[in-house]
Amino acid sequence: MSTAALDADVCRAPGDYRVLTGDRPTGPLHLGHYFGTLHNRVRLQNLGVEMFVLVADYQVLTDRDVADRLGDHVEGLVLDYLAAGIDPEHATVFTHSAVPALNQLLLPFLSLVTVAELGRNPTVKDEIAHSRQSAVSGLMFTYPVHQAADILFCKANLVPVGKDQLPHLEVTRTVARRFNDRYAHGGPEIFPQPQALLSAAPQLLGTDGGKMSKSRGNSIALGATEDETAQLIKRAKTDAERHIGYDPENRPEVSGLVLLAALCQDRDPRLVAEDIGAGGAAALKKVVTESVNEYLRPMRARRAAYAKDRAYVREVLRAGNERANAIADATLREVREAMGAAY
Structure with a gap:
């Protein structure tokens, strides 16, 4: 389905769709994030699409040795979400590290892809080239499979992405398809193969003329004065x-x-x-x-x-983590039963 047709169908039947999206808490979100993704997330939320917004704190470590000021960045990310219009009454905002069952899905999912397939992923190659690490970590190499777990734990069937993220989503579709083929035993599919909703937003350049990026110091933060x-x-x-x-x-x-x-x-x-x-x-x-x-x-x-009510910010995460855990636990039970590992 083309992006235009898919977007039209979302507008016609928003209740048929569940979205997983999110960001790594490595610093404040900027105008590139807003016009590239945040604005569209709010639009989808307001249409009535079920929205899951991941604060990908574990994935901070994909391209750096330590997660500096992680707590501050997590709270800052949630503040940016709330300010942009993400509504916790209609969107589940949660963190990687608080949902153990989500991360357990990574193990069986890794068995469904080959090392060669991961090595050919062009997005991983680009991220490795721009990595801050002297050597490639296992987390960086398996990043697309971790993203597959992020998307499939809640059985999201729609993922807003830019073209550079399409290879990652194709890994998710491959994992879903192979798991269904291997373990559904001819019954109903266990996981959907999520569709990509391509962003029509043009790429914003930073103040130095390069791609606007938190790490390059060329961005205008949403929270800047x-x-x-x-x-x-x-x-x-x-x-x-x-x-x-x-x-x-x-x-x-x-x-x-x-x-x-x-x-x-x-x-x-x-x-x-x-x-x-x-x-x-x-x-x-x-x-x-x-x-x-x-x-x-x-x-x-x-x-x-x-920002004056940090207790509310923490409550948003607590409630989101609680809901995400309930869904992840149910999905992991279903996976174990399908694999014959429910004992």
Whole structure:
């Protein structure tokens, strides 16, 4: 099914779908996360799709030796979710480390894929190339199978992804298919083969002209202050041409800033560029700064309010972990029974 047809079906029958999505708590979420995934998660949630949002704390260790300030980053991630509009009444927010049965699924799932298949995964190759570790850990190598456990423990049948994540999702589909073939014994399928809902959001560039990333220090955090935002945009890379246009192929840095303003204004980036015209980089950065701060102002106010009630943030996780555990326990029992290991 095409992305357009799948999205139309989700809008028609949201109750037929269960989504698993999430992030690693390695630092504050930024505008790239928001326009790339968060905005769509909130949209799906509000349509009535059942939503599971994973705080992937174990997966922090895929490309680093230690998980620095993990507790702070977990709480910060939940604050970003709440500020963006994730509603704990309609979405289950939970952490890897609090759901033991989810992680136990990794063992039988690993038996369903070969070392060669994992080695050919292009996304794993890219993540290894950008890893902070001097050697590749087993967790990094088996990352796609861990993601399969994340998705299949709750039997999610829809996963919003970018194109770079499609190889990971194909591993999940392979695991589901092979488990069903091996253990369903001709009966109903135990696991669905989840579909990919491809994001239509364009990739936002960071202030240095590269991909916006927490680890590269070129992002604008959702929780940044207005002054911090202004300083980050002031340092953003542009080019020597004074007239502002929207030409992503030939003028990527300028076009990235134009696109950011356009997303915040909900306008065509070409129209935004036309308005700035011969104003040059200074006028462009002024428009971007005002647009971003105006767009994020209510979100930042919500985040500040939630940050004053850390007990509520912890309760969101406690309740989410409790529900995720109940579902994971039931799935693991079903897996053990199918494998003849229920004793």
